[in-house]
Amino acid sequence: MTLSDYGVLDRYQTRTSTPRAQFERVDPVVWGRVESPELATFDRYGYSVIDALLSPDKVAEFSTETRRLAEDPDLWLDERLIIEKKARRVRSIFEVHKLSAAVGDLVRQTRIAGLAEQILGSEVYLHQSRVNYMPGFTGAGFYWHSDFETWHAEDGMPAPRAVSLSIALTDNHPYNGSLMVMPGSHRVFVPCHGETPPDHYRDSLREQEVGVPGQDDIEKLGQAHGISQFTGAAGSALLFDSNLMHGSSNNITPFPRSNIFLVFNSVENTLGAPYAADEPRPTYIANRDFTPVR
Template sequence: LTDMYRSRNASHPTIIDRVDPVIWSDHGHCPMITAEDEKFYEKNGFLFLKNVFSDGEIAKLRREAGLVENSDPTDEEVISEPGNDEVRSVFRVHDKSDVFSKLISDDRLVAIAEHFLDDDVYIHQSRVNFKPAFKGKEFFWHSDFETWHTEDGMPRMRALSMSITLTDNSAHNGPLMLIPGSHKKFISCVGETPDQNYKNSLKIQEIGTPDQKNLSEMVDKNGIVAPVGPAGSVLIFECNTLHGSGNNITPYPRSNLFFVYNAMSNRLVAPFGGTKPRPNFLATRKDIVPVRSGRQKIQAAE
């Protein structure tokens, strides 16, 4: 398999043009969203949909998030904040909760994923990022795909994240920030991947982050957008869209549930960076099942 997006192998950062489509489907638009939404996603690499889930649904999802937050803190799937004991992230949540397990096949999510990726899809990764009140720390700018390709062996840009806001995301509590249009360029990063890099990178990512020069140029050109809205919104973002978030000193946690959908045809191979594969909770490699086995795709609008 040719490596279309080499990273962490050179002494200088470079920019590689994206060779993959953003929206893989070429038959009409997905009826769950508008044609304008789809154009926006193609151009910007993200789409923010407000009020997708009702207050009642969100109350239920928050209860589940509370349960997984209080799982065994010695579990390696439970990540604490750098410098304190607050829970930063819990991974593999769709296996830990029946509610989340059902949610991955909710049409408000999966129908859009199937359409954008034009394939059956499976869960590459699931997690809750809690960004706790007063103490939640930042996530530095990164392309998820850079890590998934280099450390996990995801061949192509045919995956996306769906983030469901479990609490209000305001301008003040460390909302996710994105660089619109950044998904169309791949920044090949500098720096060798240390052994078991994930044990640090889930707290503070230092490897596989874009260099300051290229980052500055992209932001100068395209700006930064931080979609904010009430709990129950959904942010869809393409696997190569650069994003990050600041810390949270407010009294309000900024907790979001993430499901990463990958195309069945884009399953993982050996990591392109040559390192040992990361554990299954970070990058599903074993026992892969499509979210919908029967491919009950919604009829696409023509």
């Protein structure tokens, strides 16, 4: 049973049986007061780049930690570890803040959670954490999507009052599958066509087919907003709006790419029943402990 079935107001209807046109976002982008100069572009573009968020020593520490997790034989039996669809390589490990004390400590640091609090204008909790691995030669990309569309449809997140922080653990080159974004697209919500299958997360975490925009929508957004790419040295980070359209291509180079991915949601925007799915996703994907991180 979804929230729509109960007659609860859904301002971002998606996963509909008939296609619906994209429309302007009805919520603010910046809910609080931006004090950090590096966040000055966030309202306009839907993202900000933070150079050298982690020092080289910290990058080395987290790289060792995430490599340890990927090589842990016990985790290969854990559903939080996601395998590439075509290659027997680790794609993602979820709930990494519980699997790694170092990542857990990182989440609570003022300079990390504080970035999200400035944008969201409230205390924040951790909606999701994971490590993404994109190995050389066989790393599969992520098709264009808005995270909020999935979090709204399948997790019951009411509004796009959440941000993602992607911290690079490897150098992001233009050619090794680095993240592409459409600046300004965060102000447009793109409804997706098609009902959510049962246990959709089991397939979508490896390759998403439901909950992605049609090519006409992508072309319209691309023409209106263009495409930028997050590149930079290991330790740099990208903070971006939950409704920003983004994606990445496959990595056929010999240079792997990996990142720590932290999603902060406002404590005033907590999850309810899914808006367009029969059951909520597991809590290791969509946390339902709304305790503030600090």
